[in-house]
Amino acid sequence: MSALKILPPIAIPPRLSAFLSHQSVxxxxxxxxxxxxxxxxxxxxxxxxxxxxxPWRGDPEPFDGWNGSGTLDGSALNSDSKKKKASSQKSISSxxxxxxPKPSPAPPPTPRAAAMMITPYHVWISEIMLQQTRVAAVxxxxxxxxxxxxxxxxxxxASEEDVNAHWAxxxxxxxxxxxxxxxxxxxxxxxxxxxxxVFPNTVEGLLKVPGIGPYTAGAISSICFKIRTPAVDGNxxxxxxxxxxxxxxxxxxxxxxWSQVLGQGIYKxxxxxxxxxxxxxxxxxxxxxxxxxxxxxxxxxDPLKEVYGTTKIAKDVFTYLKSNxxxxxxxxxxxxxxxxxxxxxxxxxxxxxxLDLIIDAVEKNDNSLDDVKSIAHRALPLEPPKKGKRDEIHxxxxxxxxxxxxxxxxxxxxxxxxGQWEFPSICVKVLLAKDGGGKGKVxxxxxxSDGEITEILNSYLGGLIGKEQVQPRKKLDPPLVHIFTHxxxxxxxxxxxxxxxxxxxxxxxxxxxxxxxxxxxxxxEFLSRDDMKARGVTSAIKKVSKLLDKGGKGKRKNEGxxxxxxxxxxxxxxxxxxx
Amino acid sequence: xxxxxxxxxxxxxxxxxxxxxxxxxANIDCSEEGLSIQAMDSSHVSLCAVALRSDGFDHFRCDxxxxxxxxxxxxxxxxxxxxxxxMITLKAEDSADNLTLMFESKNxxxxxxxxxxxxxxxxxxxGIPDTEYKTTIRMPSNEFKRIITDxxxxxxxxxxxxxxxxxRFSVTGDLGTGNVLxxxxxxxDKEEEEAVVIDMExxxxxxxxxxxxxxxxxxxxxxxxxxISMSPDVPVVVEYPIEQIGHIKYYLAPKIDDADx
Numbered sequence: 001m002s003a004l005k006i007l008p009p010i011a012i013p014p015r016l017s018a019f020l021s022h023q024s025v026x027x028x029x030x031x032x033x034x035x036x037x038x039x040x041x042x043x044x045x046x047x048x049x050x051x052x053x054x055p056w057r058g059d060p061e062p063f064d065g066w067n068g069s070g071t072l073d074g075s076a077l078n079s080d081s082k083k084k085k086a087s088s089q090k091s092i093s094s095x096x097x098x099x100x101p102k103p104s105p106a107p108p109p110t111p112r113a114a115a116m117m118i119t120p121y122h123v124w125i126s127e128i129m130l131q132q133t134r135v136a137a138v139x140x141x142x143x144x145x146x147x148x149x150x151x152x153x154x155x156x157x158a159s160e161e162d163v164n165a166h167w168a169x170x171x172x173x174x175x176x177x178x179x180x181x182x183x184x185x186x187x188x189x190x191x192x193x194x195x196x197x198v199f200p201n202t203v204e205g206l207l208k209v210p211g212i213g214p215y216t217a218g219a220i221s222s223i224c225f226k227i228r229t230p231a232v233d234g235n236x237x238x239x240x241x242x243x244x245x246x247x248x249x250x251x252x253x254x255x256x257x258w259s260q261v262l263g264q265g266i267y268k269x270x271x272x273x274x275x276x277x278x279x280x281x282x283x284x285x286x287x288x289x290x291x292x293x294x295x296x297x298x299x300x301x302d303p304l305k306e307v308y309g310t311t312k313i314a315k316d317v318f319t320y321l322k323s324n325x326x327x328x329x330x331x332x333x334x335x336x337x338x339x340x341x342x343x344x345x346x347x348x349x350x351x352x353x354x355l356d357l358i359i360d361a362v363e364k365n366d367n368s369l370d371d372v373k374s375i376a377h378r379a380l381p382l383e384p385p386k387k388g389k390r391d392e393i394h395x396x397x398x399x400x401x402x403x404x405x406x407x408x409x410x411x412x413x414x415x416x417x418x419g420q421w422e423f424p425s426i427c428v429k430v431l432l433a434k435d436g437g438g439k440g441k442v443x444x445x446x447x448x449s450d451g452e453i454t455e456i457l458n459s460y461l462g463g464l465i466g467k468e469q470v471q472p473r474k475k476l477d478p479p480l481v482h483i484f485t486h487x488x489x490x491x492x493x494x495x496x497x498x499x500x501x502x503x504x505x506x507x508x509x510x511x512x513x514x515x516x517x518x519x520x521x522x523x524x525e526f527l528s529r530d531d532m533k534a535r536g537v538t539s540a541i542k543k544v545s546k547l548l549d550k551g552g553k554g555k556r557k558n559e560g561x562x563x564x565x566x567x568x569x570x571x572x573x574x575x576x577x578x579x
Numbered sequence: 580x581x582x583x584x585x586x587x588x589x590x591x592x593x594x595x596x597x598x599x600x601x602x603x604x605a606n607i608d609c610s611e612e613g614l615s616i617q618a619m620d621s622s623h624v625s626l627c628a629v630a631l632r633s634d635g636f637d638h639f640r641c642d643x644x645x646x647x648x649x650x651x652x653x654x655x656x657x658x659x660x661x662x663x664x665x666m667i668t669l670k671a672e673d674s675a676d677n678l679t680l681m682f683e684s685k686n687x688x689x690x691x692x693x694x695x696x697x698x699x700x701x702x703x704x705x706g707i708p709d710t711e712y713k714t715t716i717r718m719p720s721n722e723f724k725r726i727i728t729d730x731x732x733x734x735x736x737x738x739x740x741x742x743x744x745x746x747r748f749s750v751t752g753d754l755g756t757g758n759v760l761x762x763x764x765x766x767x768d769k770e771e772e773e774a775v776v777i778d779m780e781x782x783x784x785x786x787x788x789x790x791x792x793x794x795x796x797x798x799x800x801x802x803x804x805x806x807i808s809m810s811p812d813v814p815v816v817v818e819y820p821i822e823q824i825g826h827i828k829y830y831l832a833p834k835i836d837d838a839d840x
Contacts, residue, residue: 060701061603061621089788090832092619092626095814096705 010323012333016316019245019309020333020351025340028244029261033268035243035307040270040279046303047282054135055142056126057281058118063139120199120224121152124182124212127219128175141170153197155183178211185209201225214260223277228270230263231280235287240266241381242291245309247342247350249384254341297377298370314376317358318369327359350382391488395453396425397461397473398548399498405528407465407498409521416484420538421527425491426460427517428453453516457494460510464524465500472496480547482540493544501526581609581645581671584638588667588682590801590821592658594629597798597819597827599651601791602627604700606646609671613639613825617704625791626705626814626830635824637666647671647678648700657693671697707830712808712816714741714783717776718761720805720819724796726759731789733757736834740784741809746777750789772803783809785833792817795829 012020018027053059125145129138145166149155155163160180167176186209192198200206202225206217218231230236237250240262248254270279290302297311305311321327334352337343342350354376361367361375399407409424411417461470473496480491503524510518527535529545585591598605598616605618613633619626633639661667661682670679677694684690726748730737734752745762764774798819808816814830821827
């Protein structure tokens with residue numbers, strides 16, 4: 001019957017086909033550049049109208065996101081405004097428009113109360129404080145900090161304790177140290193011809209300041225110096241990824257060098273009138289609001305709803321499949337994608353993964369077009385491959401020489417505990433943690449015997465200080481546990497003496513068994529306890545030193561009357577029985 | 580140079596009482612016409628406008644327009660030091676950082692002066708359009724205060740509906756509901772101040788947060804009557820006329836159903 005005649009498959013829409021088979025990153029850059037005018041204008045308009053009032057943006061109190069304005073009614077009123085039920089409280093300013101500025105009655109007299117200012121220093125402090133920290137939590141710390149250290153020179157001349165005291169409670173204390181070091185660097189190195197301290201005003205200059213990375217440099221230079229440079233954080237990556245359908249996770253190369261390439265694209269057709277600082281903040285704000293992980297991309301008040309590539313592609317796939325197009329031909333086309341970001345490695349094709357998600361969504365019959373659009377929208381950026389938590393078992397050699405110095409290695413400048421000093425160690429086992437391995441549980445190594453481990457450690461240490469200097473070590477039980485966000489280190493301490501006072505050579509050349517890794521250290525040195533204090537050691541090493549102090553005594557006790565605690569207990573029990 | 584003297588100093592005291600819970604910081608704008616204050620509360624839901632005409636003062640001099648930024652809690656604390664019967668004089672130099680307040684007792688046996696440090700306040704001045712309101716209610720300020728206090732027991736949102744019948748204040752809350760109907764006063768046996776006068780061109784019904792209406796009633800001591808003006812979908816005006824010198828007006832944005840959004 002003609003009514004049942006199968007329609008011939010329609011052609012893949014050009015926009016979809018271009019996306020599925022794009023061959024290089026320029027696809028994303030071009031698409032960002034071509035929409036950059038729309039993006040920058042609609043975003044900056046939206047941002048200026050709806051931004052939150054925050055102290056580091058030069059706003060006076062009260063601030064949004066914080067109801068501690070100090071006055072009783074301030075906090076109470078805010079809590080009232082949250083109780084929105086069926087009807088919403090309108091703002092008075094939505095009825096009355098600001099009057100034309102009054103003819104200034106008198107030339108502004110000398111500033112009476114300190115006006116909130118935006119200087120590079122203020123932006124810097126706020127950006128660092130806001131890393132990993134909620135706006136509401138930052139506001140009180142920020143105001144307190146600015147009151148105590150109003151300028152970069154105040155900060156540089158402050159003592160470390162003072163700085164830490166004003167950071168206390170915010171967490172991630174390294175940030176305070178970075179700020180402190182950065183301020184000292186600026187005071188010492190950034191001067192104009194007259195010797196006056198000048199905050200660096202270029203991206204390159206900012207990047208030289210310790211503790212300022214590409215993101216902070218971008219934020220400061222765009223907000224304060226109106227330099228057209230991107231400030232890329234996770235929120236921004238998400239927005240771009242959804243605008244230009246970058247099918248990658250932010251942990252990979254997309255978040256690295258490519259982000260700067262895309263970041264410049266946004267300025268390509270951006271009108272002069274749009275201030276780079278506003279644009280950057282607007283993108284971040286969008287990423288934190290409409291375009292957060294669970295954003296739908298179809299919200300009617302989302303300023304970029306017309307721009308998102310995700311929803312466009314979703315619509316194309318939807319209509320194509322609904323008009324009897326073949327999913328397989330889409331998949332075939334997607335496998336030809338050679339984009340440097342979307343197909344980072346030969347066996348991972350982000351476009352294909354993204355496409356599969358949409359096809360799945362379309363094939364579930366009850367999904368409407370809008371459902372599919374938001375599923376596609378949420379799919380980007382792709383989730384990074386799951387890194388399970390893991391346990392690592394280390395054998396740590398604590399060697400002390402006659403001068404009371406310890407053999408220590410400095411970790412490389414990248415990775416975990418970058419640049420920190422620690423006792424040399426080898427990692428003998430990595431366990432992908434489920435829930436096993438309770439705290440303090442002694443780990444035994446299957447396959448590798450204790451003897452073999454000692455041998456590897458010996459030859460490792462021998463390479464550093466000379467074979468004859470390696471003496472028998474005493475093992476401390478139980479292993480020390482140190483927990484990082486995603487790794488647990490179980491450290492089996494082996495304590496010993498050595499006569500060596502110098503490092504013979506720093507290269508490590510040891511044969512290791514399978515499963516054993518020697519952490520590469522940048523350099524080795526003998527350090528006294530005072531040296532350690534001066535250089536600062538990690539809390540794990542502090543734990544070790546503490547344990548050494550305690551452990552020594554503990555051992556002696558045990559050797560003296562190892563079983564004494566148990567009999568005492570027994571006696572008590574007996575007494576109770578007698579009664 | 581700005582200088583203003585008010586024999587009835589209690590007006591200033593009461594004015595600050597009426598402001599300080601709603602407004603944190605504000606400017607006193609001084610000009611030849613008099614003093615004015617315009618400020619929003621911290622959540623920008625309501626607006627408060629004060630006007631004191633220069634002819635209402637016993638002595639008034641303002642050489643050039645100046646704005647005196649003050650913190651209302653702090654100014655309130657200083658005014659608490661004045662007795663109700665004191666004469667109060669305000670003084671400020673043209674580019675002064677301080678406002679001088681002088682309190683003189685009735686028989687001149689006690690003269691105190693205070694200086695309040697001023698602040699720079701960058702406040703948006705809102706332009707308030709001249710509106711012909713559809714309804715105007717004039718009632719004793721005490722009566723209004725009582726209604727608001729009573730309704731607050733039951734809930735946080737109050738509907739004010741003006742019909743031919745009168746003005747109905749209603750509240751719905753977790754406890755239950757409440758209605759207060761106020762009718763226009765008929766007859767002549769009441770003093771003008773105690774009368775309720777409803778002037779209605781067409782019925783109006785609006786919903787407001789009681790919390791703010793309650794803040795407004797702090798101005799009750801400023802005068803015997805209150806004038807409430809409403810039109811559909813615009814802020815209500817709650818005005819307390821201050822005898823012979825000016826008024827304090829509160830504007831409150833209504834709550835509007837979001838159903839259509």
